[in-house]
Amino acid sequence: MRTLEVCFSPAMLPYYDLEGKVVVVIDVFRASSTICVALANGVKEIIPVRDIEEARGYRDKGFLVAAERHGEMVDGFILGNSPLSFVGEQFSGQSVVLTTSNCTQAIHDVKEAHSIYIGSFGNLDLIAAHLLSMKEDVLLLCAGWRNKYNMEDTIFAGALIDILMPHFQMECDAALTSWHLYNMAKGNISEFLKSSSHAQRLRHLRIGADIEYCLTPNIAEVVPLFNGYSIMPV
């Protein structure tokens, strides 16, 4: 039977074997949600880059670049990390370079995996169906917050596990905990998260609309795959 694991932070990645595994990178608030929304709204590809310097390089070459650190848009860029910026057809067919606090590094951290997908509530059912159609073992990687654990990524991992569970062997305490937490939260995830640190942090930034959007299931029906350079729909 295929195995299903969850890694709560990129800091713990050295202790997971990535070889031959399908990795789903999760950063619910907000990068993985934004990537799904952008691709579902016609963006051709997302090029994830680790640092601001690299992002500036792309910008100076004429690329459309979105840059966020610690929840805010970085000075000198015209886009941040809000999924709502990508709703509509305004960037259809374009390449978008993206750098964020946690997610874009996490994507590069798992380069040796068999394949790397992006998951969010926006593509919950579709990414689950895609994983079920494959044969490889699965690792769900929560991007977390500055290498610490966060609750929203865990709850999304739990939502995915809730669908995948019957088809996988799950000898992973992080996966079990994610599933338990999702089951506690699922009646009203937004309410459940109100006490969480990252949701509070984002509320201070007045992006409540983003939060609600990031928690809405199946509004970005796309399966984003990282090819080592950019993320494109399967």
Add this chain to the structure above:
Amino acid sequence: MRTLEVCFSPAMLPYYDLEGKVVVVIDVFRASSTICVALANGVKEIIPVRDIEEARGYRDKGFLVAAERHGEMVDGFILGNSPLSFVGEQFSGQSVVLTTSNCTQAIHDVKEAHSIYIGSFGNLDLIAAHLLSMKEDVLLLCAGWRNKYNMEDTIFAGALIDILMPHFQMECDAALTSWHLYNMAKGNISEFLKSSSHAQRLRHLRIGADIEYCLTPNIAEVVPLFNGYSIMPV
């Protein structure tokens, strides 16, 4: 208000600020339980060492040495990591050197903290009361399993938080998750843990009696403090 945080794995420690903090090291199955039981049964001190080589050095100097790796006693030593080995007066007044897979390294990893205590269900109420009597911020460090997250350490952290919560500020998603998980599990922790990976692993080693003992609250009423060399009751 004092802050209360949980770190799910020694791998994430670099992202926590230890300065001025009181750290409680938790390794429910079984090292932190064993340390509490040994000290509550009259052992003078526990000297935690990182590796087997160092443990052999102590043994060759005539010390009583307990050594465990991956749940089993290491060849060449007369004690492993079972709390039941320390019930009774047989080692009263003695120094015991201890090396285990996860916990003894974690203790050394937090040396720069303000002070380092050992927590387990055995000393739950007493360690909670001691923390309440102090003034410093608190970090609960789960030793985990080979630097991965585990469920039993999280549930104990949640049990401690359940007592401490009204007196602390808790802007930490790992702390909130621990508390939620404890509340789900508290009716029957042993049953709740049956599906967890580490409990299954230990069951294969036929140490079911150890597991039940490690989950029994307040059977080792002692507050173990690490002084940089050895762990002794406060």
